[in-house]
Amino acid sequence: MIPSGAPIVTAAQMRAAEQAVFASGVAQDELMERAAAAVAREVARFAMDRPILILAGPGNNGGDAYVAARLLHARGHDVNLVATGTPQTGAAERMQALWQGPTSSLYAARPRPVLVDGLFGTGMTRPLERGLAAVFADLVKQADFTLSIDLPSGIDTDSGADLGAPRGIDVTLALGALKPGHLLDCGGERCGTLLLADLDIPIDTRWRSVARPRLDTPGAHSHKYCRGLVAVIEGAMPGAARLAARAAMAGGAGYVVLAGDRPWGDGPDALVRREVRSAEDLTEFLGWDRIDAVVLGPGLGRDRRAEAFLRAAFAAPKPLILDGDALTLLGSNAARWLQTRPAPTWLTPHWGEFDRMFAGEGSKIARTLAAAAEARATIVHKGADTVIASPKGDVRLLAGASPWLSTAGTGDVLAGLLAAQVVQEGKGIVPASAAAWLHARAAQLAGPALIADALIMHIPQAVSECL
Ligand SMILES: NC(=O)C1=CN([C@@H]2O[C@H](COP(=O)(O)OP(=O)(O)OC[C@H]3O[C@@H](n4cnc5c(N)ncnc54)[C@H](O)[C@@H]3O)[C@@H](O)[C@H]2O)[C@@H](O)CC1
Numbered sequence: 269m270i271p272s273g274a275p276i277v278t279a280a281q282m283r284a285a286e287q288a289v290f291a292s293g294v295a296q297d298e299l300m301e302r303a304a305a306a307v308a309r310e311v312a313r314f315a316m317d318r319p320i321l322i323l324a325g326p327g328n329n330g331g332d333a334y335v336a337a338r339l340l341h342a343r344g345h346d347v348n349l350v351a352t353g354t355p356q357t358g359a360a361e362r363m364q365a366l367w368q369g370p371t372s373s374l375y376a377a378r379p380r381p382v383l384v385d386g387l388f389g390t391g392m393t394r395p396l397e398r399g400l401a402a403v404f405a406d407l408v409k410q411a412d413f414t415l416s417i418d419l420p421s422g423i424d425t426d427s428g429a430d431l432g433a434p435r436g437i438d439v440t441l442a443l444g445a446l447k448p449g450h451l452l453d454c455g456g457e458r459c460g461t462l463l464l465a466d467l468d469i470p471i472d473t474r475w476r477s478v479a480r481p482r483l484d485t486p487g488a489h490s491h492k493y494c495r496g497l498v499a500v501i502e503g504a505m506p507g508a509a510r511l512a513a514r515a516a517m518a519g520g521a522g523y524v525v526l527a528g529d530r531p532w533g534d535g536p537d538a539l540v541r542r543e544v545r546s547a548e549d550l551t552e553f554l555g556w557d558r559i560d561a562v563v564l565g566p567g568l569g570r571d572r573r574a575e576a577f578l579r580a581a582f583a584a585p586k587p588l589i590l591d592g593d594a595l596t597l598l599g600s601n602a603a604r605w606l607q608t609r610p611a612p613t614w615l616t617p618h619w620g621e622f623d624r625m626f627a628g629e630g631s632k633i634a635r636t637l638a639a640a641a642e643a644r645a646t647i648v649h650k651g652a653d654t655v656i657a658s659p660k661g662d663v664r665l666l667a668g669a670s671p672w673l674s675t676a677g678t679g680d681v682l683a684g685l686l687a688a689q690v691v692q693e694g695k696g697i698v699p700a701s702a703a704a705w706l707h708a709r710a711a712q713l714a715g716p717a718l719i720a721d722a723l724i725m726h727i728p729q730a731v732s733e734c735l
């Protein structure tokens with residue numbers, strides 16, 4: 269579980285936000301007391317009367333741990349504390365001095381049913397030392413319940429990379445804001461349930477976790493065209509385009525046309541068929557002013573015909589959603605081509621497609637943001653964690669989607685859903701975030717061993733939860 273629509277900042281941005289709070293007259297110790305009060309509240313809620321072991325590291329994450337130990341002890345909880353070394357910050361040192369209860373060294377620590385991890389937070393700069401990682405993992409394993417303060421110790425704040433964090437953490441209480449490491453890479457798997465205590469720290473950011481969208485019920489006078497017309501272009505593997513088209517219908521588009529020349533299989537009868545045999549036909553079709561968005565790429569193929577279709581779609585002044593083969597065809601020319609498009613474009617690459625299109629270094633967020641700016645397109649960078657970035661610098665992160673989505677055709681469904689949102693919700697990151705939420709929710713509803721067709725059947729339920 270992840271807080272919805274929550275702000276996300278890097279370690280450096282969090283430190284800057286904290287400094288701004290200090291500059292406004294709040295003392296550092298006061299902020300630490302606030303953080304620890306939130307930690308103590310959550311720990312007390314889960315611990316009930318079970319004995320608690322608190323791990324305190326050398327920095328301010330450890331400082332929070334000392335204060336939480338004091339507050340929990342004052343409330344009558346049975347608390348032991350393990351200190352991994354001497355406090356390295358003034359605040360941690362002052363908080364250590366105020367802790368009067370039992371303290372032991374890490375290697376003398378005895379497991380207890382409730383464990384609080386205050387070893388490291390946003391200050392982690394290198395992997396956990398091996399001995400420490402092993403003892404920590406063992407204490408987590410032997411505890412019934414573990415809560416991490418701010419971040420699981422052993423997760424990189426900005427990338428979510430594994431720096432030795434154990435498995436089995438039940439709850440992570442993020443302080444001030446979410447960090448990318450809560451959602452990306454290993455962080456997404458290791459945090460357990462993610463909670464957020466905002467601590468009244470003002471956060472100014474364009475990065476957020478994906479939120480449940482608010483969708484509109486059609487008005488009493490709505491008709492099929494005003495709810496948006498999506499054109500899906502067929503190619504070598506017509507099943508993929510049909511999945512996209514059916515997903516666009518289920519996602520609420522008013523009118524969906526499947527354009528191509530493949531033999532017509534079974535229904536759905538509501539899907540409109542338009543014969544398009546050549547790139548010239550496609551150009552003529554895309555000149556139809558009722559078309560609000562075009563999906564190209566699912567099952568398109570990579571031959572000359574596919575390339576000609578791609579050129580025709582690029583030239584049409586229509587919002588365009590590119591997926592699958594269209595992305596592979598673009599390859600390393602993607603940014604150059606996309607910059608010249610006369611209308612907004614959305615790309616939905618998985619990591620392989622993304623890597624073929626865009627070079628660059630850094631975290632998944634940094635790379636997706638840079639690519640979106642360069643290509644002037646909104647990019648939905650799919651995977652176990654999905655990063656959505658717009659050319660304007662907005663970011664939405666989605667983690668924790670069903671692992672059962674890793675099956676053929678689910679990407680085609682996302683492309684169709686995105687088109688439905690584009691024609692209903694408009695520009696930029698909003699429709700992309702909505703589509704990602706609906707896709708993840710439909711997968712949750714479809715349950716284990718889902719297939720792409722079943723995913724589509726659950727989209728209307730997901731939509732109904734957003735009205
Ligand atoms: N951001 C906020 O709003 C607030 C942050 N606070 C806490 O402050 C934390 C950040 O504190 P710090 O910047 O002191 O950082 P940390 O407490 O995360 O740790 C930094 C210390 O650990 C050492 N270190 C880093 N990686 C190590 C490794 N692998 N092995 C051994 N030592 C290692 C560093 O040299 C440094 O001494 C946050 O995570 C949060 O818990 C709260 O106290 C108050 C509010």
Ligand SMILES: [K+]
Binds near residue numbers: 385418419
């Ligand atoms: K921690």
